[in-house]
Amino acid sequence: MQPDISSVPDVSFVIAAYNAEATLDRAVASAIAQKGVSLEIIVVDDKSRDATLDVARAYPEHVVRVVALEKNRGPGGARNAGLDAARGRWIAVLDADDAVFPGRVAAMIGRAEKAGAEIAVDNLQVVREDGVVEDAMFPRQYLEGLREISLATYIAGNVVFESKFNLGYLKPIFLRRFLDENRLRYDEKLRIGEDYILFAEALAMGGRCVVEPEIGYAYHIRSGSISRVLEPHHVEAMRKADEIFAQTHSMDAAAQAAFARRGRSLRKAASFLAMVQHIKARSPLKAIRTALSDPAAVRHMGMPIAARLRRVAAQFAVGAGR
Secondary structure, eight states: OOOOTTSOOSEEEEEEESSOTTTHHHHHHHHHTOOSSOEEEEEEEOSOSSSHHHHHHTSOTTTEEEEEOSSOOHHHHHHHHHHHHOOSSEEEEOOTTOEEOTTHHHHHHHHHHHHTOSEEEEEEEEEOTTSOEEEESSOHHHHHHHSBOOHHHHHHTTOTTTOSSOGGGOOOEEEHHHHHHTTOOOOTTOSSSHHHHHHHHHHHTTOOEEEEEEEEEEEEOOTTHHHHHOOHHHHHHHHHHHHHHHHHSOOOHHHHHHHHHHHHHHHHHHHHHHHHHHHHTTOHHHHHHHHHHOHHHHGGGGSOHHHHHHHHHTTSOOOTTO
16 A cells, blocks of 8 residues: 555554565565555665665655665664654564565554554464465464563563563564654664564553454564574673663563563573584583583583574574674
8 A cells, every 4th residue: 555645654664674685575565465554665775785775676666665774784773764764653663584464554553552552463474484384473372361461471471491482573563653752762782682672661661562363474484594693792782781671671570570580591591602602613621611600501402502502593583694
C-alpha cells in the first residue's frame, strides 16, 4: 500500500540492510503486501559491499525511501538512521533477510491500541536456509498465557543457557511517539544484543507490551553466520551495557532476580567462548587458566563444542557479515 506523503502512515517499516542483495527484495515485497494499514518503507543501506543499494534504489521513491549511510554503523546505527527518518505512528523493524505475513501489522496495531499499549510482539515462523518451514518458534499456548510481557519476564527470557523460550527473538513494533518522547534508540556500540537493550529500556520506561499469539514474522535461519562472529568481546560489551542499564533504570524484585541470573549467564558464556578460542588456538594452558577462574563455565563443555556454540549463538541474532 502506498502512503500519502501528506498524511502520517500507520507504520514505518525500517529495513537495515548490509550485503543483503540476495534477500532484500523478499523483505520489501512482504512489507508492501501488508493489508489494512497505510505504510512507508525505509531501507537503510549500511555501506554494503555488494549491490544492496542498487536493489533498494530500483524501487520508485514513493514505494521505498532509501537512506545510504556514508560509513558502516552496524545494525544499531543503521536502524537508528531509519528511526530518525520514520514518519509512521508505529515502527516495525524488519531484518533484510526475513519477511512478514500480510496481516501482521494490522493485527498487532489493533491489539496494542485496544489495550493502550506502546509495544506489541507476535509469534515467528522459522524457515530453514533450504526453504523448509519449521514449527512456530513459540507454542501458541505459551504466548496466549503471557498476554503481556513485563520487564521481569523479558529479562528472564534472555538468560543464556537457562531460558526455556528465548524472548530475544521477538520482533516488536513500537509506538514511534513513545520512542521519541523517551529518547529511545539502539546502542550503536553493541554489534550483538542491541535489540535486547532497546526492548528492555522501553519496558523499564513504562512501555506496555501486548502479545499477539498469531504467527506474523518469518524468521529465516542464517546458518553459521552467528557462530563465526560471536566472540568474548561481544558478550563483554553486553555485560557493560547491562551494567549501564542497571544504573539507569529501576527494577522491581522479580526483574532484579532475573537480571542477576542473566548477569551470571553472560559471565559463563564469556568464559566458555574464551575457552573455546584457546582450544582452537591450541593454547591448553590458557584454556585451563580460564577454566580455573570460572569453574561454572566448564560444565558447558559436556556438550560438543560445535553444539554448544550454536546454543550460545542462538541467544543473539545478528546478520551475516556484521
